[in-house]
Amino acid sequence: MALKTSRGASGRGPEQGVEKEARARLFRIRSAGGTDILSQGSMMVGAFWTSPVRNALIVTGGSIFLLIAAIAYGQLYLNRWNVPFYDALARRDFPAFLHQLLIFLGIAGSLLVLNVTQTWLNQMFKLKLREGLAGDLIGQWMQPGRAFRLANAGEIGVNPDQRLHEDARHLAEMTADLGIGLLQASILLISFVGVLWALSSGFVFHVWGYSFAIPGYMVWAAIFYAASASWLTWIVGRRLVTINADRYAREADLRFSLMRVNEHIDAIALARGEADEKRRLDLDLGAVLIAIRRIVLALTNLTWVTAGYGWFTIVAPILVAAPVYFSGGLTFGGLMMAVGAFTQVHTSLRWFVDNFGAIADWRATLLRVASFRQAVLQMDELSALDRRIxxxxxxxxxxxxxxxxxxxxxxxxxxxxxxxxxxxxxxxxxxxxxxxxxxxxxxxxxxxxxxxxxxxxxxxxxxxxxxxxxxxxxxxxxxxxxxxxxxxxxxxxxxxxxxxxxxxxxxxxxxxxxxxxxxxxxxxxxxxxxxxxxxxxxxxxxxxxxxxxxxxxxxxxxxxxxxxxxxxxxxxxxxxxxxxxxxxxxxxxxxxxxxxxxxxxxxxxxxxx
Missing domain, CATH: 3.40.50.300 (P-loop containing nucleotide triphosphate hydrolases)
Structure with a gap:
């Protein structure tokens, strides 16, 4: 980055004007790294890798993985339990019905213990993520001279407290929730795809005198159904990333204005300036409300897609499995097993649809935190300009x-x-x-x-x-x-x-x-x-x-x-x-x-x- 200088008359205003103008206009610095999600994500991963909480995160994350795998195995066992249970109901076999209820209690009790343990580990993972992220940001910000230079770096240096506190907290919690949710969806998908493939492997379609087979057609149906929902969700909801980022910026401006008024309330009261300050606060509040209205509209449009697919999902598994059932290829218990497997596979595949709003929020928060950290690191570059003392x-x-x-x-x-x-x-x-x-x-x-x-x-x-x-x-x-x-x-x-x-x-x-x-x-x-x-x-x-x-x-x-x-x-x-x-x-x-x-x-x- 080269310093540019121009000959001309110097300013004649008071020194306070020099400082005010310097703070307002000085140091809009270029980006040394990419602004895409991979660049930002790799930078944050690198920060965690050198963090004191790295080992705790690895141990906690590994424990969560093992627990999720155990829960997936329990859900597979529970899915197979559907066959004897619903077949006993179809036969009106009361002793078999009671026996299957006892088995269910054992499976459900084990899954309950695993779920409670996972909840505790999930919260500990959030805690360690927050500790590592906030500690890294504060440590980088408090390097000698950086905070001062950042304060004079234009918009990126405004309200660093918002990025260090609220944005770091939000990013840590959402990263844990979305990451663990994606891991769980992936493991369940791997576990139940085999079940669904096996259930639909031997079915032959007969249409207008022609016979043909689609190996694992229920798997392909689940993939098509989830893919169409994901595509429509992305088309309708992709604006949420930038809208959420703007909303957080406006929230930070309002918070800063409230703090400023509180810090100088005695001078404001002596000058009878409450009405003027209220006007300024109303402007900041109005900007927040405008940003929220844009989010409301975007979420409303997104709900047409997510809720529409959600309601249709109630009958979609049965419609997909119905040809096999009515052709005699499945018992009633087998049908319920197929419905359960389809639901698990579809739920795993439509994780993107169900979490798109949260993903957009997470992406916006990552953008703010990563750009802040990148700007803090680049403050050292400002001392390397061509012309300096x-x-x-x-x-x-x-x-x-x-x-x-x-x-x-x-x-x-x-x-x-x-x-x-x-x-x-x-x-x-x-x-x-x-x-x-x-x-x-x-x-x-x-x-x-x-x-x-x-x-x-x-x-x-x-x-x-x-x-x-x-x-x-x-x-x-x-x-x-x-x-x-x-x-x-x-x-x-x-x-x-x-x-x-x-x-x-x-x-x-x-x-x-x-x-x-x-x-x-x-x-x-x-x-x-x-x-x-x-x-x-x-x-x-x-x-x-x-x-x-x-x-x-x-x-x-x-x-x-x-x-x-x-x-x-x-x-x-x-x-x-x-x-x-x-x-x-x-x-x-x-x-x-x-x-x-x-x-x-x-x-x-x-x-x-």
Whole structure:
């Protein structure tokens, strides 16, 4: 995939517009693999083959196969039982009738035990499939940098939670149900074809003075009957695959909109924006309902075929076996045995008809999950584009920036200083006007935005801590949020309380074990104070901050600056912001500016399914 650049004027909107446009337009990536069911299926099988649950799946699947084979043998035995049972009824032989009932109880009891055991194994197979699939998707998604790049990859990166949770669950359950059902149908078909062939092997047709035999004609009748039903079902119901895929996408959009409203309900209520949000939610709900209506219409049309064949199946076996019975080639018990065998063979053959709606649903879900996994894997390819920023480790403990230029869909930005060296313990302020691309510079320094030119040299052997504009706290206890991403057990109670005190959060000293959404419990300034208190606890050697100090009130800002002066005095701090009011802390100032003669980022805009 080659990067395309075009000369032109850069965008002049605010920086928020740059990020919004980047998220909306950037990174529509091409498909590296096929989109057909075989390519997607082989990719998912490969994922399961390397999964920790592989052996459990093999053992459970093998056990299910053996159970189904045993059940098929029991059903064969039950089918043969039809002959003496119905013949006893025809003879009005009561003792033989009671004897056959006892035999039936033995057969049915054994089949009941096997069915219950198979149900348990079926559920365990679903459980292991879900474990393997969701674990693989989450593991691939959480590889360093992938989730961020995917979030900027257009439609495929929207609502990953839907694909990781609901789609993965649905695919695992449907794969187990359809796979086990197909296996059972196949084994029953193999078991009963021989019975049906033998029952119709000696029959001779007499038509207009001609006599001819059709070896195993009841088998061919069952095949023709099921094949015609399958063909009509495919013709009528094939649109269900794309319709179901669209329905799941619209459901995900509605779910995301509901979550967004819930996350920002306080701002919506203060702005009296409920009516506007209701209008937006109604639009998303309307899209879901339109998709469901299309499914309703398609399923209704499909029911004409499936239900029509279903009702005719009641008499079809008898009609097929009637010529043999009326010619005297079968007793009444033999007729019932033939009907049972025909029904089993036909039921196995029309598995496709009975499950077409579920197959279409499964195919749509496989499309979403497989395309998501494929897109996640391709996120690594985006770092291999022709024109990108080189990020390397220096041979000494210093950070260097040489000829840095960052490109985005809105244009290009660069540092005015073409060569920068930052040594240990320095405090450097990088300033830029609104719209200059400060957050993009922050992401470039972190290696998350590699598109552009130049070189960033990271200090040797030093882990750099990057602080985004809005700090992140996991939904955990306060001690977990304070130590994140390290294990809270590494720090004593006194160390944690001292860190809170440095951030002016003494009131929370007794709440270390309280679990809460700290991004909601604390004000914005308190969140920044907690984030810098966390830094003082971790004590990194290099810190890069994105605009965190710019919007703070004076009292909170003074606490943070006190942490930088007295508790992180040996750390190198680089703050990217829009003003120079921290000059009493930062000894150097660098300048980020628009590159009016620069290039704009253009990537292929192919859309994922």
């Amino acid at each position: 080189a990020i390397e480790e220096n041979g000494e403990s210093r950070m260097t920036i040489d000829g840095l230029e960052i490109v985005s869909p809105e244009g290009s930005m660069k540092l005015r200083e073409t060569h920068v060296e930052i040594g240990e313990g320095e405090r450097v302020l990088i300033v830029g006007a609104p719209g200059a691309g400060k957050t993009l510079l922050f992401r470039a320094l972190a290696g998350l935005w590699p598109w552009g030119a130049g070189r960033i040299g990271l200090p040797k052997g030093s882990d750099v801590v990057y602080m985004p504009r809005t700090p992140y706290f996991p939904p955990s206890s306060l001690r977990g949020a304070l130590a994140y991403p390290l294990d809270a057990g590494r720090f004593s109670e006194d160390e944690l309380q001292a860190a809170l005190s440095r951030g002016g959060l003494d009131r929370l000293a007794s709440s270390l074990d309280r679990v809460a959404r700290w991004d909601r419990v604390l004000s914005e300034d308190e969140q920044q104070c907690l984030a810098f208190a966390r830094l003082s606890l971790i004590n990194p050697r290099w810190i890069v901050v994105d605009e965190a100090l710019d919007g703070m009130e004076e009292e909170a800002l003074e606490r943070v600056l006190d942490i930088l002066r007295n508790y992180l005095q040996e750390a190198t701090v680089i703050h990217i912001g829009r003003r120079k009011t921290h000059d009493h802390v930062f000894s150097r100032v660098l300048h980020l500016e628009k590159n009016e003669a620069g290039e704009k980022l253009e990537l292929p805009a192919q859309k994922y399914g």
